Amino acid sequence: xxxxxxxxxxxxxxxxxxxxxxxxxxxxxxxxxxxxxxxxxxxxxxxxxxxxxxxxxxxxxxxxxxxxxxxxxxxxxxxxxxxxxxxxxxxxxxxxxxxxxxxxxxxxxxxxxxxxxxxxxxxxxxxxxxxxxxxxxxxxxxxxxxxxxxxxxxxxxxxxxxxxxxxxxxxxxxxxxxxxxxxxxxxxxxxxxxxxxxxxxxxxxxxxxxxxxxxxxxxxxxxxxxxxxxxxxxxxxxxxxxxxxxxxxxxxxxxxxxxxxxxxxxxxxxxxxxxxxxxxxxxxxxxxxxxxxxxxxxxxxxxxxxx
Numbered sequence: 001x002x003x004x005x006x007x008x009x010x011x012x013x014x015x016x017x018x019x020x021x022x023x024x025x026x027x028x029x030x031x032x033x034x035x036x037x038x039x040x041x042x043x044x045x046x047x048x049x050x051x052x053x054x055x056x057x058x059x060x061x062x063x064x065x066x067x068x069x070x071x072x073x074x075x076x077x078x079x080x081x082x083x084x085x086x087x088x089x090x091x092x093x094x095x096x097x098x099x100x101x102x103x104x105x106x107x108x109x110x111x112x113x114x115x116x117x118x119x120x121x122x123x124x125x126x127x128x129x130x131x132x133x134x135x136x137x138x139x140x141x142x143x144x145x146x147x148x149x150x151x152x153x154x155x156x157x158x159x160x161x162x163x164x165x166x167x168x169x170x171x172x173x174x175x176x177x178x179x180x181x182x183x184x185x186x187x188x189x190x191x192x193x194x195x196x197x198x199x200x201x202x203x204x205x206x207x208x209x210x211x212x213x214x215x216x217x218x219x220x221x222x223x224x225x226x227x228x229x230x231x232x233x234x235x236x237x238x239x240x241x242x243x244x245x246x247x248x249x250x251x252x253x254x255x256x257x258x259x260x261x262x263x264x265x266x267x268x269x270x271x272x273x274x275x276x277x278x279x280x281x282x283x284x285x286x287x288x289x290x291x292x293x294x295x296x297x298x299x300x301x302x303x304x305x306x307x
Contacts, residue, residue, distance in 0.1 A: 002081065003054040003268055005135035005165075007127055007149065007156070008042020009119040009142050010062040010071050010085065011094030013253065015291060019102050032102070037253075037292030038074050039096050040119070041141040041172055044254040044293035048261030048283065050079035051297045054268070057081040057135060059127055061118040063091035078294065084131055092117040098253060110253075119145050124152025132163050137268055141170040141257065143181075150181055157188035166190040166268075170260050171198055186218040191267055193260045195225040208232055212239065223263050223277060225256050231281050235273045242277045245306055247285045254293020259284030262303065275307065282306040 018031035038044060042060065050056045058080050062068035064087050071093065072082050094117035100110045119142070132138065138160045140146075140153065149156075157167050168191035171182075179202050186192065192215060194202065199211040208224055209232070216222045216234035224232045230243040262283030266276025282303045290296035 001055065002057040002135040004046075004049055004056050004137045004139050004264065005131065006042050006046045006056060006058045006060075006139050006141075007122065008046070008058070008060050008140065009040045009094065009122070009145055010043055010060045010068070011040045011096055011114070011117065011119060012067050012071055013037050013039030013096045013098050013292065015098045015100060015251070015253065017100040017102060017251075017291065021101065022099065033291070035291055036070065038071065038078075038294045040094070041170060041254075041257050042139075043071065043075055043080075044257040045139065045141055045170070045260050046080045047075060047078040047294045048254075048258040048287070048297045049264065051294075052261060052265045052283070052300050052303070054261075054265060055081075057084060057131070059084040059086070059122070059131065061086045061088055061091070061122050061126075063088055063093040063118060065091075065093050067093035067095055074294075086122075086126060088118055088121075094119040100251065100253075114145075116145065120147040122146055123148045124156040127156060129159060129163065132160050132165060135165060137166045137168065137264065139168045139170075139260070139264065141172060141260070143169065143171045144174040144176070145172070154184050154188055157185070161188065168193060168260070168264060168267075170194070170257070171202070173198060174201070177201075186215070189218075190220045191264065192219040192222050193225070193263065195256055196227065199224050209239075221267065221273070223280060225259050225284070231259070231277050233273050233277045238273060240274045240277055242274065242281055244281055245285045247288060249288045250296075251291040252288050253291075255284040255287050257293060258287035258297050261297075265300070278307050279303060
């Protein structure tokens with residue numbers, strides 16, 4: 001019934017932008033803009049995949065509060081099936097506050113403050129085989145924030161594979177800096193989607209090519225996001241690099257998640273590694289044209305001319 005089942009976290013992003021640095025001591029500073037948008041790596045990915053035309057069903061946990069209602073309504077509007085989301089009465093939906101600092105009007109650095117809420121509470125046991133059977137691929141993101149999912153994730157991937165699904169994982173950053181749990185998990189992952197910093201941290205090197213060589217051993221397909229340098233992929237011993245495309249960047253929030261959506265569109269449709277990487281890079285780049293992670297996510301028709 002669906003192309004992708006996403007098991008992930010649910011939280012909105014409150015994005016504050018301006019050329020200011022917060023200061024304690026009750027110092028009030030004015031920002032240029034503020035917006036409440038779809039947040040969380042998993043939800044942004046799900047919206048990007050649906051935007052490309054894939055059928056997407058989502059399972060995660062949120063509260064019945066204002067933030068939870070906002071997320072469910074926005075995800076549903078963007079074509080993501082939310083019928084399996086677990087709404088916890090009295091629970092607190094997570095929230096990320098993103099401080100975007102511009103420099104003379106150009107995109108600068110950003111800081112992120114996250115209230116986890118129910119983000120860490122989804123368990124593998126919450127995902128039944130009947131739901132797995134409805135999809136042909138399982139995607140998981142924000143591994144280190146989904147702490148209750150971590151112990152059962154290898155078994156969940158085994159269950160998915162036994163039912164004929166392929167699997168993918170975007171680890172995102174480890175706030176603890178420990179990078180544990182991947183020796184058992186990666187051999188069960190068909191598509192691994194770290195960015196350069198994550199890939200290098202996982203294997204303890206500072207070179208993307210060396211990280212790619214090591215990470216490509218346990219997984220079927222590896223796609224490393226290199227930001228402005230494009231992307232690097234490895235499959236069956238073949239290593240491919242593709243360049244970025246020039247865009248006028250407004251906001252990079254969620255670009256990596258939209259990259260994932262583009263890559264998995266190609267993967268699930270039998271594209272070769274290079275073409276899948278090119279679509280991923282295009283989707284990630286085009287998503288930066290507007291504030292928030294989903295506002296500028298491209299359709300397939302919008303992305304294909306850039307290939």
